[in-house]
Amino acid sequence: MRLSKKGEYALRAMIALARNEESAMTITQIATSQTLPKKFLEQILLALKSSGLVRSKAGPKGGYELAEPARSITVGMILGAVEEPISHTRTANNTDENLAPSGVLTLLEDIKLYVRNKLETVSLQEIADEAVTAQDMEALMWYI
Amino acid sequence: MRLSKKGEYALRAMIALARNEESAMTITQIATSQTLPKKFLEQILLALKSSGLVRSKAGPKGGYELAEPARSITVGMILGAVEEPISHTRTANNTDENLAPSGVLTLLEDIKLYVRNKLETVSLQEIADEAVTAQDMEALMWYI
DNA sequence: ATAATCTCTACCGAATATATAGACATTTGG
DNA sequence: CCAAATGTCTATATATTCGGTAGAGATTAT
Numbered sequence: 001m002r003l004s005k006k007g008e009y010a011l012r013a014m015i016a017l018a019r020n021e022e023s024a025m026t027i028t029q030i031a032t033s034q035t036l037p038k039k040f041l042e043q044i045l046l047a048l049k050s051s052g053l054v055r056s057k058a059g060p061k062g063g064y065e066l067a068e069p070a071r072s073i074t075v076g077m078i079l080g081a082v083e084e085p086i087s088h089t090r091t092a093n094n095t096d097e098n099l100a101p102s103g104v105l106t107l108l109e110d111i112k113l114y115v116r117n118k119l120e121t122v123s124l125q126e127i128a129d130e131a132v133t134a135q136d137m138e139a140l141m142w143y144i
Numbered sequence: 145m146r147l148s149k150k151g152e153y154a155l156r157a158m159i160a161l162a163r164n165e166e167s168a169m170t171i172t173q174i175a176t177s178q179t180l181p182k183k184f185l186e187q188i189l190l191a192l193k194s195s196g197l198v199r200s201k202a203g204p205k206g207g208y209e210l211a212e213p214a215r216s217i218t219v220g221m222i223l224g225a226v227e228e229p230i231s232h233t234r235t236a237n238n239t240d241e242n243l244a245p246s247g248v249l250t251l252l253e254d255i256k257l258y259v260r261n262k263l264e265t266v267s268l269q270e271i272a273d274e275a276v277t278a279q280d281m282e283a284l285m286w287y288i
Numbered sequence: 289a290t291a292a293t294c295t296c297t298a299c300c301g302a303a304t305a306t307a308t309a310g311a312c313a314t315t316t317g318g
Numbered sequence: 319c320c321a322a323a324t325g326t327c328t329a330t331a332t333a334t335t336c337g338g339t340a341g342a343g344a345t346t347a348t
Contacts, residue, residue, distance in 0.1 A: 040307050058325040059315025107266050122251045202294040203346025
């Protein structure tokens with residue numbers, strides 16, 4: 001299990017916006033403040049925009065800002081905008097009826113549910129308040 | 145979050161061995177019984193061996209067998225043998241002392257712990273008893 | 289000795305992740 | 319209306335990982 005750079009950068013970009021909620025930030029400002037590759041960040045911001053998490057405006061005085069208060073945006077929403085969603089499908093021949101109660105499929109279902117719920121419990125506000133550095137973010141690339 | 149083919153194949157190979165605990169199986173037998181690519185399986189079995197989960201013997205009448213009863217081998221042990229381990233390191237500047245209680249780092253620690261514990265709750269015996277088909281195993285490639 | 293097996297290291301091709309390029313559209317202020 | 323500053327979009331390039339293969343060598347049973 002691994003958090004992609006895309007996921008990491010999305011979180012960091014959103015943190016930058018959350019810490020600057022009064023005014024819009026240009027892509028360049030976000031990129032330099034968080035040391036993110038600008039053109040890659042562009043794509044990520046577009047994804048965040050099409051998920052409705054940020055607003056943007058072109059032109060001078062343009063830039064990006066949060067579409068909602070940081071309090072009401074969750075880590076799960078941010079990651080969901082740029083990562084594959086948690087699949088929650090069971091194969092036809094493994095419905096609850098014929099599945100052994102402690103089987104590996106049930107196990108994985110449990111894990112998915114837990115992770116999904118967890119990701120929805122932490123708000124952008126909380127992680128923006130936390131003093132998370134770029135170095136800390138590196139630690140977010142985690143494995144199972 | 146994704147289970148690699150390596151992980152899937154390791155589980156299936158171990159299931160094959162668990163269902164045939166009386167005698168050793170050759171790589172070819174394991175590969176054909178579970179429809180696994182033989183040369184790839186070789187490498188996986190070597191990893192399982194160096195983790196002490198299986199024993200092997202060369203020569204005629206040689207082959208692989210479980211090093212311990214299927215009851216005492218867990219899914220976590222199998223995946224751990226072939227996948228990257230769950231890292232459990234915290235960066236120096238994010239010890240418990242200065243970490244916000246609901247921060248993203250804590251969140252991820254929680255997830256890791258939960259998954260790690262979960263993977264240790266299901267034994268090889270349990271998944272070998274369960275009628276898990278190759279098709280079911282496909283469903284194990286899951287995403288978060 | 290020979291044949292059957294496991295062991296080890298290197299390599300390859302394809303897919304995926306990461307990143308860059310550049311032409312274009314939109315907005316602001318003069 | 320023009321120019322400059324920005325975001326938008328699509329294509330492409332590069333790096334890394336994944337899945338798989340090759341083949342020479344070591345071990346064992348008979």
